[in-house]
Amino acid sequence: MKAMTYRGPYKLRVDSKPDPVIEHPNDAIVRVELAAICGSDLHLYHGMMPDTRIGHTFGHEFVGTVVEIGGSVQSLAVGDRVLVPFNIYCGSCFFCARGLYSNCHNVNPNATAIGGIYGYSHSTGGYDGGQAEFVRVPFADVGPTVIPDDITDEDALLLTDAFSTGYFGAQIADIEEGDTAVVFGAGPVGLAAARSCWLMGAGRVIVVDHLDYRLRKAEDFAYAETVNFGQVGDIVRDLKFLTDGLGADVAIDAVGAEADGHVLQHVTSAKLKLQGGSPVALNWAIDSVRKGGTVSVMGAYGPMFSAVKFGDAMNKGLTLRMNQAPVKRQWSRLFDHIRAGYVKPSDLITHRFPLDEIAEAYHVFSAKLDDIIKPVIVPAS
Incomplete structure:
Protein backbone atom coordinates (compact mmCIF):
# COMPACT_ATOMS: atom_id res chain seq x y z
CA MET A 1 0.00 0.00 0.00
CA LYS A 2 0.92 3.67 -0.23
CA ALA A 3 1.51 5.37 3.10
CA MET A 4 2.97 8.60 4.41
CA THR A 5 6.22 7.88 6.24
CA TYR A 6 8.29 10.01 8.58
CA ARG A 7 11.93 10.55 7.56
CA GLY A 8 12.95 13.13 10.17
CA PRO A 9 11.87 16.64 11.18
CA TYR A 10 10.13 18.40 8.28
CA LYS A 11 10.80 15.36 6.08
CA LEU A 12 7.92 13.22 4.89
CA ARG A 13 7.37 11.08 1.85
CA VAL A 14 4.92 8.57 0.45
CA ASP A 15 6.37 5.07 0.43
CA SER A 16 5.20 1.59 -0.38
CA LYS A 17 4.64 -0.33 2.86
CA PRO A 18 3.33 -3.84 3.46
CA ASP A 19 -0.43 -3.99 3.72
CA PRO A 20 -1.53 -4.30 7.35
CA VAL A 21 -2.68 -7.75 8.43
CA ILE A 22 -4.87 -9.18 11.17
CA GLU A 23 -2.59 -9.65 14.18
CA HIS A 24 -5.25 -10.45 16.79
CA PRO A 25 -8.74 -11.96 16.49
CA ASN A 26 -10.29 -8.61 17.48
CA ASP A 27 -8.52 -6.62 14.76
CA ALA A 28 -10.08 -5.14 11.65
CA ILE A 29 -8.46 -3.81 8.49
CA VAL A 30 -9.97 -0.57 7.21
CA ARG A 31 -9.50 0.90 3.74
CA VAL A 32 -9.07 4.61 4.38
CA GLU A 33 -11.47 6.79 2.42
CA LEU A 34 -10.56 10.11 4.07
CA ALA A 35 -7.90 11.14 6.57
CA ALA A 36 -6.98 14.51 8.06
CA ILE A 37 -3.93 16.32 9.36
CA CYS A 38 -4.37 17.49 12.94
CA GLY A 39 -2.60 20.45 14.51
CA SER A 40 -1.00 18.03 16.95
CA ASP A 41 0.50 16.13 13.98
CA LEU A 42 2.68 19.19 13.51
CA HIS A 43 4.45 18.35 16.79
CA LEU A 44 5.56 15.13 15.10
CA TYR A 45 6.40 16.91 11.86
CA HIS A 46 8.55 19.42 13.75
CA GLY A 47 10.41 16.65 15.58
CA MET A 48 9.03 17.62 18.98
CA MET A 49 7.55 14.29 20.07
CA PRO A 50 9.90 11.75 21.65
CA ASP A 51 10.39 8.35 20.03
CA THR A 52 9.03 9.28 16.62
CA ARG A 53 10.73 6.65 14.51
CA ILE A 54 11.78 6.69 10.88
CA GLY A 55 9.12 5.01 8.76
CA HIS A 56 6.23 5.71 11.14
CA THR A 57 2.93 6.58 9.48
CA PHE A 58 1.03 9.48 11.04
CA GLY A 59 -2.69 10.13 11.12
CA HIS A 60 -5.19 9.71 13.96
CA GLU A 61 -8.22 11.14 12.13
CA PHE A 62 -9.67 8.85 9.48
CA VAL A 63 -12.82 7.16 8.21
CA GLY A 64 -13.05 4.21 5.89
CA THR A 65 -14.53 0.88 4.88
CA VAL A 66 -13.95 -2.41 6.68
CA VAL A 67 -12.27 -4.88 4.33
CA GLU A 68 -11.32 -7.65 6.76
CA ILE A 69 -12.16 -8.63 10.33
CA GLY A 70 -10.63 -10.96 12.87
CA GLY A 71 -12.38 -14.09 14.05
CA SER A 72 -13.76 -12.60 17.27
CA VAL A 73 -15.12 -9.32 15.87
CA GLN A 74 -18.89 -9.20 16.29
CA SER A 75 -19.91 -5.55 15.97
CA LEU A 76 -18.53 -4.93 12.47
CA ALA A 77 -18.86 -6.60 9.09
CA VAL A 78 -16.88 -6.37 5.88
CA GLY A 79 -18.24 -3.44 3.89
CA ASP A 80 -19.21 -1.33 6.88
CA ARG A 81 -18.47 2.38 6.59
CA VAL A 82 -16.86 3.39 9.89
CA LEU A 83 -15.42 6.31 11.79
CA VAL A 84 -12.55 5.44 14.11
CA PRO A 85 -11.80 7.38 17.31
CA PHE A 86 -8.23 8.61 17.65
CA ASN A 87 -8.08 6.84 21.03
CA ILE A 88 -7.10 3.18 20.98
CA TYR A 89 -8.55 1.48 24.04
CA CYS A 90 -9.48 -1.97 25.32
CA GLY A 91 -12.94 -1.13 26.65
CA SER A 92 -12.64 -3.30 29.75
CA CYS A 93 -9.91 -1.97 32.06
CA PHE A 94 -10.52 0.13 35.21
CA PHE A 95 -10.34 3.38 33.23
CA CYS A 96 -12.34 2.29 30.18
CA ALA A 97 -15.11 1.11 32.52
CA ARG A 98 -15.35 4.71 33.72
CA GLY A 99 -15.44 6.18 30.22
CA LEU A 100 -11.83 7.35 30.37
CA TYR A 101 -10.99 5.80 27.02
CA SER A 102 -8.02 8.08 26.45
CA ASN A 103 -6.44 6.73 29.64
CA CYS A 104 -6.75 3.02 28.84
CA HIS A 105 -4.36 0.92 30.91
CA ASN A 106 -3.79 -1.87 28.39
CA VAL A 107 -2.82 -0.38 25.05
CA ASN A 108 0.33 1.65 25.62
CA PRO A 109 3.30 0.03 27.34
CA ASN A 110 5.32 3.26 27.09
CA ALA A 111 3.24 5.51 29.36
CA THR A 112 1.25 5.45 32.56
CA ALA A 113 -0.99 8.43 31.76
CA ILE A 114 -2.14 8.27 28.16
CA GLY A 115 -3.52 5.32 26.26
CA GLY A 116 -2.86 4.49 22.62
CA ILE A 117 -3.19 6.87 19.68
CA TYR A 118 -2.99 6.05 15.99
CA GLY A 119 0.05 7.41 14.20
CA TYR A 120 1.47 9.35 17.12
CA SER A 121 4.93 7.92 17.73
CA HIS A 122 5.98 5.01 19.90
CA SER A 123 5.41 7.14 22.99
CA THR A 124 1.69 6.48 22.44
CA GLY A 125 2.03 2.84 21.52
CA GLY A 126 3.68 2.82 18.10
CA TYR A 127 0.48 2.19 16.13
CA ASP A 128 0.65 3.19 12.48
CA GLY A 129 -1.93 5.80 11.53
CA GLY A 130 -4.44 6.46 8.82
CA GLN A 131 -2.54 8.69 6.40
CA ALA A 132 -2.29 5.62 4.21
CA GLU A 133 -4.46 3.46 2.00
CA PHE A 134 -5.14 0.89 4.74
CA VAL A 135 -4.81 0.75 8.52
CA ARG A 136 -5.03 -1.97 11.15
CA VAL A 137 -7.66 -1.16 13.78
CA PRO A 138 -7.19 -3.09 17.05
CA PHE A 139 -10.06 -3.65 19.50
CA ALA A 140 -12.43 -3.38 16.57
CA ASP A 141 -15.45 -4.28 18.71
CA VAL A 142 -14.80 -1.26 20.94
CA GLY A 143 -13.63 1.81 19.01
CA PRO A 144 -14.93 1.93 15.43
CA THR A 145 -18.57 2.83 14.88
CA VAL A 146 -20.67 2.42 11.76
CA ILE A 147 -21.35 5.86 10.26
CA PRO A 148 -25.11 6.53 10.20
CA ASP A 149 -26.53 6.80 6.71
CA ASP A 150 -27.53 10.43 7.27
CA ILE A 151 -24.02 11.53 8.33
CA THR A 152 -21.53 12.38 5.58
CA ASP A 153 -17.99 11.01 5.52
CA GLU A 154 -16.52 14.50 5.95
CA ASP A 155 -18.68 15.30 8.97
CA ALA A 156 -17.78 11.90 10.45
CA LEU A 157 -14.09 12.54 9.81
CA LEU A 158 -14.16 15.70 11.92
CA LEU A 159 -15.73 13.71 14.77
CA THR A 160 -12.77 11.33 15.01
CA ASP A 161 -10.87 14.03 16.90
CA ALA A 162 -11.03 17.76 16.17
CA PHE A 163 -14.71 18.58 16.56
CA SER A 164 -15.32 16.02 19.30
CA THR A 165 -12.32 17.34 21.22
CA GLY A 166 -13.56 20.91 20.98
CA ASN A 323 -7.75 15.34 29.40
CA GLN A 324 -7.29 13.86 25.99
CA ALA A 325 -10.87 13.70 24.80
CA PRO A 326 -12.64 10.32 24.96
CA VAL A 327 -14.21 11.21 21.64
CA LYS A 328 -16.58 8.27 21.22
CA ARG A 329 -18.51 9.43 24.29
CA GLN A 330 -19.51 12.56 22.37
CA TRP A 331 -20.70 10.93 19.17
CA SER A 332 -24.36 10.22 19.90
CA ARG A 333 -24.95 13.83 20.96
CA LEU A 334 -22.97 15.21 18.03
CA PHE A 335 -24.87 13.03 15.55
CA ASP A 336 -28.06 14.56 16.93
CA HIS A 337 -26.64 18.10 16.70
CA ILE A 338 -25.63 17.50 13.07
CA ARG A 339 -29.06 16.11 12.19
CA ALA A 340 -30.73 19.09 13.84
CA GLY A 341 -28.57 21.49 11.85
CA TYR A 342 -26.91 23.00 14.92
CA VAL A 343 -23.42 22.17 13.68
CA LYS A 344 -21.77 21.05 10.46
CA PRO A 345 -18.22 19.98 11.37
CA SER A 346 -17.11 19.67 7.75
CA ASP A 347 -17.45 23.45 7.36
CA LEU A 348 -14.01 23.56 8.99
CA ILE A 349 -12.43 21.80 6.01
CA THR A 350 -10.62 24.23 3.71
CA HIS A 351 -8.18 22.05 1.74
CA ARG A 352 -8.15 18.57 0.20
CA PHE A 353 -4.91 16.91 -0.93
CA PRO A 354 -4.26 13.54 -2.57
CA LEU A 355 -2.08 11.23 -0.50
CA ASP A 356 0.75 11.61 -3.01
CA GLU A 357 0.93 15.33 -2.13
CA ILE A 358 0.96 14.90 1.65
CA ALA A 359 4.40 16.49 2.07
CA GLU A 360 3.03 19.66 0.47
CA ALA A 361 -0.07 19.43 2.65
CA TYR A 362 2.06 19.39 5.81
CA HIS A 363 4.13 22.32 4.55
CA VAL A 364 1.05 24.42 3.78
CA PHE A 365 -0.54 23.56 7.13
CA SER A 366 2.62 24.15 9.15
CA ALA A 367 3.37 27.48 7.48
CA LYS A 368 -0.32 28.56 7.66
CA LEU A 369 -0.43 29.30 3.93
CA ASP A 370 -3.47 29.90 1.76
CA ASP A 371 -5.79 30.60 4.74
CA ILE A 372 -5.70 26.92 5.69
CA ILE A 373 -7.85 25.75 8.59
CA LYS A 374 -8.26 21.99 8.20
CA PRO A 375 -6.59 19.84 5.52
CA VAL A 376 -8.06 16.51 4.44
CA ILE A 377 -6.07 13.74 2.75
CA VAL A 378 -7.68 11.57 0.09
CA PRO A 379 -5.82 8.26 -0.44
CA ALA A 380 -5.55 7.03 -4.01
CA SER A 381 -8.26 4.55 -4.97
Whole structure:
Protein backbone atom coordinates (compact mmCIF):
# COMPACT_ATOMS: atom_id res chain seq x y z
CA MET A 1 0.00 0.00 0.00
CA LYS A 2 0.92 3.67 -0.23
CA ALA A 3 1.51 5.37 3.10
CA MET A 4 2.97 8.60 4.41
CA THR A 5 6.22 7.88 6.24
CA TYR A 6 8.29 10.01 8.58
CA ARG A 7 11.93 10.55 7.56
CA GLY A 8 12.95 13.13 10.17
CA PRO A 9 11.87 16.64 11.18
CA TYR A 10 10.13 18.40 8.28
CA LYS A 11 10.80 15.36 6.08
CA LEU A 12 7.92 13.22 4.89
CA ARG A 13 7.37 11.08 1.85
CA VAL A 14 4.92 8.57 0.45
CA ASP A 15 6.37 5.07 0.43
CA SER A 16 5.20 1.59 -0.38
CA LYS A 17 4.64 -0.33 2.86
CA PRO A 18 3.33 -3.84 3.46
CA ASP A 19 -0.43 -3.99 3.72
CA PRO A 20 -1.53 -4.30 7.35
CA VAL A 21 -2.68 -7.75 8.43
CA ILE A 22 -4.87 -9.18 11.17
CA GLU A 23 -2.59 -9.65 14.18
CA HIS A 24 -5.25 -10.45 16.79
CA PRO A 25 -8.74 -11.96 16.49
CA ASN A 26 -10.29 -8.61 17.48
CA ASP A 27 -8.52 -6.62 14.76
CA ALA A 28 -10.08 -5.14 11.65
CA ILE A 29 -8.46 -3.81 8.49
CA VAL A 30 -9.97 -0.57 7.21
CA ARG A 31 -9.50 0.90 3.74
CA VAL A 32 -9.07 4.61 4.38
CA GLU A 33 -11.47 6.79 2.42
CA LEU A 34 -10.56 10.11 4.07
CA ALA A 35 -7.90 11.14 6.57
CA ALA A 36 -6.98 14.51 8.06
CA ILE A 37 -3.93 16.32 9.36
CA CYS A 38 -4.37 17.49 12.94
CA GLY A 39 -2.60 20.45 14.51
CA SER A 40 -1.00 18.03 16.95
CA ASP A 41 0.50 16.13 13.98
CA LEU A 42 2.68 19.19 13.51
CA HIS A 43 4.45 18.35 16.79
CA LEU A 44 5.56 15.13 15.10
CA TYR A 45 6.40 16.91 11.86
CA HIS A 46 8.55 19.42 13.75
CA GLY A 47 10.41 16.65 15.58
CA MET A 48 9.03 17.62 18.98
CA MET A 49 7.55 14.29 20.07
CA PRO A 50 9.90 11.75 21.65
CA ASP A 51 10.39 8.35 20.03
CA THR A 52 9.03 9.28 16.62
CA ARG A 53 10.73 6.65 14.51
CA ILE A 54 11.78 6.69 10.88
CA GLY A 55 9.12 5.01 8.76
CA HIS A 56 6.23 5.71 11.14
CA THR A 57 2.93 6.58 9.48
CA PHE A 58 1.03 9.48 11.04
CA GLY A 59 -2.69 10.13 11.12
CA HIS A 60 -5.19 9.71 13.96
CA GLU A 61 -8.22 11.14 12.13
CA PHE A 62 -9.67 8.85 9.48
CA VAL A 63 -12.82 7.16 8.21
CA GLY A 64 -13.05 4.21 5.89
CA THR A 65 -14.53 0.88 4.88
CA VAL A 66 -13.95 -2.41 6.68
CA VAL A 67 -12.27 -4.88 4.33
CA GLU A 68 -11.32 -7.65 6.76
CA ILE A 69 -12.16 -8.63 10.33
CA GLY A 70 -10.63 -10.96 12.87
CA GLY A 71 -12.38 -14.09 14.05
CA SER A 72 -13.76 -12.60 17.27
CA VAL A 73 -15.12 -9.32 15.87
CA GLN A 74 -18.89 -9.20 16.29
CA SER A 75 -19.91 -5.55 15.97
CA LEU A 76 -18.53 -4.93 12.47
CA ALA A 77 -18.86 -6.60 9.09
CA VAL A 78 -16.88 -6.37 5.88
CA GLY A 79 -18.24 -3.44 3.89
CA ASP A 80 -19.21 -1.33 6.88
CA ARG A 81 -18.47 2.38 6.59
CA VAL A 82 -16.86 3.39 9.89
CA LEU A 83 -15.42 6.31 11.79
CA VAL A 84 -12.55 5.44 14.11
CA PRO A 85 -11.80 7.38 17.31
CA PHE A 86 -8.23 8.61 17.65
CA ASN A 87 -8.08 6.84 21.03
CA ILE A 88 -7.10 3.18 20.98
CA TYR A 89 -8.55 1.48 24.04
CA CYS A 90 -9.48 -1.97 25.32
CA GLY A 91 -12.94 -1.13 26.65
CA SER A 92 -12.64 -3.30 29.75
CA CYS A 93 -9.91 -1.97 32.06
CA PHE A 94 -10.52 0.13 35.21
CA PHE A 95 -10.34 3.38 33.23
CA CYS A 96 -12.34 2.29 30.18
CA ALA A 97 -15.11 1.11 32.52
CA ARG A 98 -15.35 4.71 33.72
CA GLY A 99 -15.44 6.18 30.22
CA LEU A 100 -11.83 7.35 30.37
CA TYR A 101 -10.99 5.80 27.02
CA SER A 102 -8.02 8.08 26.45
CA ASN A 103 -6.44 6.73 29.64
CA CYS A 104 -6.75 3.02 28.84
CA HIS A 105 -4.36 0.92 30.91
CA ASN A 106 -3.79 -1.87 28.39
CA VAL A 107 -2.82 -0.38 25.05
CA ASN A 108 0.33 1.65 25.62
CA PRO A 109 3.30 0.03 27.34
CA ASN A 110 5.32 3.26 27.09
CA ALA A 111 3.24 5.51 29.36
CA THR A 112 1.25 5.45 32.56
CA ALA A 113 -0.99 8.43 31.76
CA ILE A 114 -2.14 8.27 28.16
CA GLY A 115 -3.52 5.32 26.26
CA GLY A 116 -2.86 4.49 22.62
CA ILE A 117 -3.19 6.87 19.68
CA TYR A 118 -2.99 6.05 15.99
CA GLY A 119 0.05 7.41 14.20
CA TYR A 120 1.47 9.35 17.12
CA SER A 121 4.93 7.92 17.73
CA HIS A 122 5.98 5.01 19.90
CA SER A 123 5.41 7.14 22.99
CA THR A 124 1.69 6.48 22.44
CA GLY A 125 2.03 2.84 21.52
CA GLY A 126 3.68 2.82 18.10
CA TYR A 127 0.48 2.19 16.13
CA ASP A 128 0.65 3.19 12.48
CA GLY A 129 -1.93 5.80 11.53
CA GLY A 130 -4.44 6.46 8.82
CA GLN A 131 -2.54 8.69 6.40
CA ALA A 132 -2.29 5.62 4.21
CA GLU A 133 -4.46 3.46 2.00
CA PHE A 134 -5.14 0.89 4.74
CA VAL A 135 -4.81 0.75 8.52
CA ARG A 136 -5.03 -1.97 11.15
CA VAL A 137 -7.66 -1.16 13.78
CA PRO A 138 -7.19 -3.09 17.05
CA PHE A 139 -10.06 -3.65 19.50
CA ALA A 140 -12.43 -3.38 16.57
CA ASP A 141 -15.45 -4.28 18.71
CA VAL A 142 -14.80 -1.26 20.94
CA GLY A 143 -13.63 1.81 19.01
CA PRO A 144 -14.93 1.93 15.43
CA THR A 145 -18.57 2.83 14.88
CA VAL A 146 -20.67 2.42 11.76
CA ILE A 147 -21.35 5.86 10.26
CA PRO A 148 -25.11 6.53 10.20
CA ASP A 149 -26.53 6.80 6.71
CA ASP A 150 -27.53 10.43 7.27
CA ILE A 151 -24.02 11.53 8.33
CA THR A 152 -21.53 12.38 5.58
CA ASP A 153 -17.99 11.01 5.52
CA GLU A 154 -16.52 14.50 5.95
CA ASP A 155 -18.68 15.30 8.97
CA ALA A 156 -17.78 11.90 10.45
CA LEU A 157 -14.09 12.54 9.81
CA LEU A 158 -14.16 15.70 11.92
CA LEU A 159 -15.73 13.71 14.77
CA THR A 160 -12.77 11.33 15.01
CA ASP A 161 -10.87 14.03 16.90
CA ALA A 162 -11.03 17.76 16.17
CA PHE A 163 -14.71 18.58 16.56
CA SER A 164 -15.32 16.02 19.30
CA THR A 165 -12.32 17.34 21.22
CA GLY A 166 -13.56 20.91 20.98
CA TYR A 167 -17.02 19.83 22.09
CA PHE A 168 -15.49 17.95 25.04
CA GLY A 169 -13.50 21.06 25.97
CA ALA A 170 -16.70 23.10 26.18
CA GLN A 171 -18.46 20.27 27.99
CA ILE A 172 -15.95 19.92 30.83
CA ALA A 173 -15.79 23.70 31.26
CA ASP A 174 -19.11 23.37 33.13
CA ILE A 175 -20.60 26.38 31.37
CA GLU A 176 -23.69 27.76 33.04
CA GLU A 177 -26.44 29.60 31.19
CA GLY A 178 -25.29 33.08 30.21
CA ASP A 179 -21.60 32.55 30.99
CA THR A 180 -18.85 34.33 29.10
CA ALA A 181 -16.34 31.91 27.59
CA VAL A 182 -12.94 32.82 26.17
CA VAL A 183 -11.31 30.35 23.79
CA PHE A 184 -7.58 30.62 23.12
CA GLY A 185 -6.71 29.38 19.65
CA ALA A 186 -8.76 29.51 16.44
CA GLY A 187 -7.54 26.28 14.93
CA PRO A 188 -10.09 23.52 14.27
CA VAL A 189 -10.31 22.43 17.94
CA GLY A 190 -10.66 26.00 19.18
CA LEU A 191 -13.30 26.77 16.56
CA ALA A 192 -15.21 23.63 17.50
CA ALA A 193 -14.96 24.53 21.18
CA ALA A 194 -16.22 28.06 20.53
CA ARG A 195 -19.19 26.81 18.51
CA SER A 196 -19.91 24.20 21.19
CA CYS A 197 -19.93 26.78 23.98
CA TRP A 198 -23.25 28.04 22.61
CA LEU A 199 -24.65 24.51 22.81
CA MET A 200 -23.67 24.43 26.50
CA GLY A 201 -25.59 27.65 27.21
CA ALA A 202 -22.94 30.36 26.95
CA GLY A 203 -24.19 33.90 26.61
CA ARG A 204 -21.00 35.27 25.10
CA VAL A 205 -18.03 33.67 23.31
CA ILE A 206 -14.70 35.39 22.62
CA VAL A 207 -11.95 33.77 20.52
CA VAL A 208 -8.30 34.84 20.78
CA ASP A 209 -5.73 34.24 18.03
CA HIS A 210 -3.24 36.25 16.00
CA LEU A 211 -4.07 35.14 12.46
CA ASP A 212 -6.75 37.31 10.89
CA TYR A 213 -8.09 34.63 8.58
CA ARG A 214 -8.64 32.26 11.51
CA LEU A 215 -10.37 35.03 13.46
CA ARG A 216 -12.67 35.65 10.50
CA LYS A 217 -13.48 31.94 10.56
CA ALA A 218 -14.27 32.22 14.29
CA GLU A 219 -16.76 34.98 13.49
CA ASP A 220 -18.37 33.09 10.61
CA PHE A 221 -18.31 29.54 11.98
CA ALA A 222 -18.52 30.06 15.75
CA TYR A 223 -20.44 33.37 15.83
CA ALA A 224 -17.80 34.63 18.26
CA GLU A 225 -16.31 37.97 19.13
CA THR A 226 -12.61 37.98 18.34
CA VAL A 227 -9.41 39.50 19.67
CA ASN A 228 -6.11 39.56 17.80
CA PHE A 229 -3.55 39.34 20.59
CA GLY A 230 -0.85 40.60 18.27
CA GLN A 231 -2.65 43.93 18.06
CA VAL A 232 -3.19 44.57 21.78
CA GLY A 233 -0.55 45.52 24.30
CA ASP A 234 -1.63 43.07 27.00
CA ILE A 235 -4.10 40.35 26.10
CA VAL A 236 -5.07 39.65 29.72
CA ARG A 237 -5.77 43.32 30.42
CA ASP A 238 -7.77 43.57 27.20
CA LEU A 239 -9.92 40.57 28.13
CA LYS A 240 -10.52 41.97 31.60
CA PHE A 241 -11.62 45.25 30.00
CA LEU A 242 -14.09 43.32 27.83
CA THR A 243 -15.54 41.54 30.87
CA ASP A 244 -16.24 44.44 33.26
CA GLY A 245 -12.88 44.05 34.95
CA LEU A 246 -13.75 40.63 36.37
CA GLY A 247 -12.57 38.19 33.73
CA ALA A 248 -14.43 35.51 31.81
CA ASP A 249 -16.38 32.80 33.60
CA VAL A 250 -14.65 30.11 31.54
CA ALA A 251 -11.38 29.96 29.60
CA ILE A 252 -10.59 27.14 27.17
CA ASP A 253 -6.98 26.52 26.12
CA ALA A 254 -7.16 25.04 22.63
CA VAL A 255 -3.56 25.97 21.77
CA GLY A 256 -1.27 23.85 23.91
CA ALA A 257 2.43 23.83 23.21
CA GLU A 258 2.42 24.50 19.48
CA ALA A 259 6.16 24.59 19.35
CA ASP A 260 8.54 24.59 16.41
CA GLY A 261 11.89 23.42 17.76
CA HIS A 262 12.55 25.69 20.73
CA VAL A 263 10.64 28.60 19.24
CA LEU A 264 6.96 29.04 20.03
CA GLN A 265 5.95 30.67 16.78
CA HIS A 266 2.35 29.54 16.27
CA VAL A 267 1.21 30.75 19.69
CA THR A 268 2.68 34.23 19.62
CA SER A 269 2.87 36.91 16.99
CA ALA A 270 6.61 37.27 17.59
CA LYS A 271 9.05 34.40 17.87
CA LEU A 272 9.59 34.09 21.59
CA LYS A 273 12.62 32.21 22.86
CA LEU A 274 10.74 29.61 24.86
CA GLN A 275 11.31 25.93 25.39
CA GLY A 276 9.06 23.25 23.93
CA GLY A 277 6.05 22.84 26.17
CA SER A 278 5.85 26.52 27.08
CA PRO A 279 2.48 27.26 28.72
CA VAL A 280 1.87 30.72 27.26
CA ALA A 281 -1.79 30.14 26.36
CA LEU A 282 -2.44 28.23 29.58
CA ASN A 283 -1.11 31.10 31.69
CA TRP A 284 -3.19 33.56 29.69
CA ALA A 285 -6.23 31.42 30.47
CA ILE A 286 -5.41 31.35 34.19
CA ASP A 287 -4.86 35.10 34.27
CA SER A 288 -7.89 36.12 32.21
CA VAL A 289 -10.58 33.99 33.88
CA ARG A 290 -12.43 35.43 36.86
CA LYS A 291 -11.90 34.27 40.43
CA GLY A 292 -13.79 31.05 40.98
CA GLY A 293 -13.88 30.39 37.24
CA THR A 294 -13.00 27.30 35.24
CA VAL A 295 -10.08 26.61 32.90
CA SER A 296 -10.53 23.78 30.41
CA VAL A 297 -7.38 22.53 28.69
CA MET A 298 -7.67 20.84 25.30
CA GLY A 299 -4.29 21.87 23.89
CA ALA A 300 -1.65 19.15 23.70
CA TYR A 301 1.27 19.48 26.09
CA GLY A 302 4.43 17.48 26.57
CA PRO A 303 7.05 17.98 29.29
CA MET A 304 6.72 21.43 30.82
CA PHE A 305 9.99 23.30 31.29
CA SER A 306 8.47 26.72 31.89
CA ALA A 307 6.39 27.54 34.95
CA VAL A 308 2.62 27.27 34.94
CA LYS A 309 1.01 29.88 37.20
CA PHE A 310 -0.36 27.23 39.51
CA GLY A 311 -0.16 29.46 42.56
CA ASP A 312 -2.33 32.04 40.82
CA ALA A 313 -4.83 29.33 39.90
CA MET A 314 -4.96 28.14 43.50
CA ASN A 315 -5.29 31.62 44.99
CA LYS A 316 -8.05 32.53 42.53
CA GLY A 317 -9.99 29.39 43.42
CA LEU A 318 -10.01 28.13 39.85
CA THR A 319 -11.23 24.77 38.68
CA LEU A 320 -8.83 23.19 36.18
CA ARG A 321 -10.20 20.40 33.99
CA MET A 322 -8.35 18.61 31.22
CA ASN A 323 -7.75 15.34 29.40
CA GLN A 324 -7.29 13.86 25.99
CA ALA A 325 -10.87 13.70 24.80
CA PRO A 326 -12.64 10.32 24.96
CA VAL A 327 -14.21 11.21 21.64
CA LYS A 328 -16.58 8.27 21.22
CA ARG A 329 -18.51 9.43 24.29
CA GLN A 330 -19.51 12.56 22.37
CA TRP A 331 -20.70 10.93 19.17
CA SER A 332 -24.36 10.22 19.90
CA ARG A 333 -24.95 13.83 20.96
CA LEU A 334 -22.97 15.21 18.03
CA PHE A 335 -24.87 13.03 15.55
CA ASP A 336 -28.06 14.56 16.93
CA HIS A 337 -26.64 18.10 16.70
CA ILE A 338 -25.63 17.50 13.07
CA ARG A 339 -29.06 16.11 12.19
CA ALA A 340 -30.73 19.09 13.84
CA GLY A 341 -28.57 21.49 11.85
CA TYR A 342 -26.91 23.00 14.92
CA VAL A 343 -23.42 22.17 13.68
CA LYS A 344 -21.77 21.05 10.46
CA PRO A 345 -18.22 19.98 11.37
CA SER A 346 -17.11 19.67 7.75
CA ASP A 347 -17.45 23.45 7.36
CA LEU A 348 -14.01 23.56 8.99
CA ILE A 349 -12.43 21.80 6.01
CA THR A 350 -10.62 24.23 3.71
CA HIS A 351 -8.18 22.05 1.74
CA ARG A 352 -8.15 18.57 0.20
CA PHE A 353 -4.91 16.91 -0.93
CA PRO A 354 -4.26 13.54 -2.57
CA LEU A 355 -2.08 11.23 -0.50
CA ASP A 356 0.75 11.61 -3.01
CA GLU A 357 0.93 15.33 -2.13
CA ILE A 358 0.96 14.90 1.65
CA ALA A 359 4.40 16.49 2.07
CA GLU A 360 3.03 19.66 0.47
CA ALA A 361 -0.07 19.43 2.65
CA TYR A 362 2.06 19.39 5.81
CA HIS A 363 4.13 22.32 4.55
CA VAL A 364 1.05 24.42 3.78
CA PHE A 365 -0.54 23.56 7.13
CA SER A 366 2.62 24.15 9.15
CA ALA A 367 3.37 27.48 7.48
CA LYS A 368 -0.32 28.56 7.66
CA LEU A 369 -0.43 29.30 3.93
CA ASP A 370 -3.47 29.90 1.76
CA ASP A 371 -5.79 30.60 4.74
CA ILE A 372 -5.70 26.92 5.69
CA ILE A 373 -7.85 25.75 8.59
CA LYS A 374 -8.26 21.99 8.20
CA PRO A 375 -6.59 19.84 5.52
CA VAL A 376 -8.06 16.51 4.44
CA ILE A 377 -6.07 13.74 2.75
CA VAL A 378 -7.68 11.57 0.09
CA PRO A 379 -5.82 8.26 -0.44
CA ALA A 380 -5.55 7.03 -4.01
CA SER A 381 -8.26 4.55 -4.97
